[in-house]
Amino acid sequence: MNQIKSIFLKIFITYLVILILSHIVLAIASYVLFHNNLTELHINPEGFNQMKYLFILASIFSITCTGLFTYYLTKRITAPLREMNQAALRIAKGHFDQRVQIKTRDELGELGETFNFMAQELSNLEQMRKDFIANVSHDLRSPLTSIHGYVSAFLDNTIPDDRKNDYFIIMKEQTERLNKLVNDLLDMAQMESGQFQIRPVTFNLSELIRQVVARMEPEFVNKKINVDLLFEEAEDINVFADPDRIDQVMVNLIQNALQFSPYDSSIKVLLKKEEQAVISIRDFGPGIKQEDIQSIWDRFYKADKSRSKKVGIGLGLSIVKHILDLHQTDIQVESEVGRGTTFTFKLSIANKQT
Known part of the structure; x- marks a missing residue:
């Protein structure tokens, strides 16, 4: 048999x-x-x-x-x-458009429903893959084209001396954009292979947030965004977490807020101490529809397809979620269309003996 x-x-x-x-x-x-x-x-x-x-x-x-x-x-x-x-x-x-007809409600019918669900998920994954390739190609080609054009202009001596510094700054920004894209792709590969790890230590969270905002100041100036740091505690807050990964979380969340904030608006970064350290990043952008909130953590997902022209390929929030999951903490999203979005997460307070 x-x-x-x-x-x-x-x-x-x-x-x-x-x-x-x-x-x-x-x-x-x-x-x-x-x-x-x-x-x-x-x-x-x-x-x-x-x-x-x-x-x-x-x-x-x-x-x-x-x-x-x-x-x-x-x-x-x-x-x-x-x-x-x-x-x-x-x-x-x-x-991936194949489906089976379900004629019964027994175990075979349930198997057929599962099969159709699998086929739909594979179809969605294939579409995400195509979107991913298109977005990555665009995000790679755009800065590379800019850098190539500026380098050619320098070699041809067609750029006035008083403008060279401006073009160097632009080239630096484009290389940083490429570097972030490559790092996000490497992080995604590590997450899929199970090699993405954290190394928690005690560090000053308040100082880390100040440093992140200071590093990103040129981006705020370019878009005329005002960043309000709201620290409810007079003393700095120490937490037990991976400082490099939390730095990555803060950068991704603030860049996400910056990306969807209109010109001449503001971003609020709140830090307060409860049983845990509570960090909130709020923007006053277009907001997220309630039906899209659960999907924003998916890789390559973009709730508004018209946003595909903006910087990014939809990996930042997925990486944020994975990092916070490794820290055994959750991230909450509150959003209202037309009034902005707030991301909030918590970290464990460090023991004084640690």
């Missing part, structure tokens, strides 16, 4: 074996009962032999008819499996 590769043949043969065994048992039981009671039943040996032949003919007819019905029933039961097998082969070749 283990060498038979078709589940249809396995079920069909199983039914036939059960059917034949049942007839054999019935025949043996009938022989024993009739043979021991021939006198009482007024049946002579010749009549008993005739009954045996009739029983054999009836058994053959019964097995044949039941076997044909079993063949039809088995074929009907396994039809969804064959359909799923064919659909799976087409999906494997890249045809």
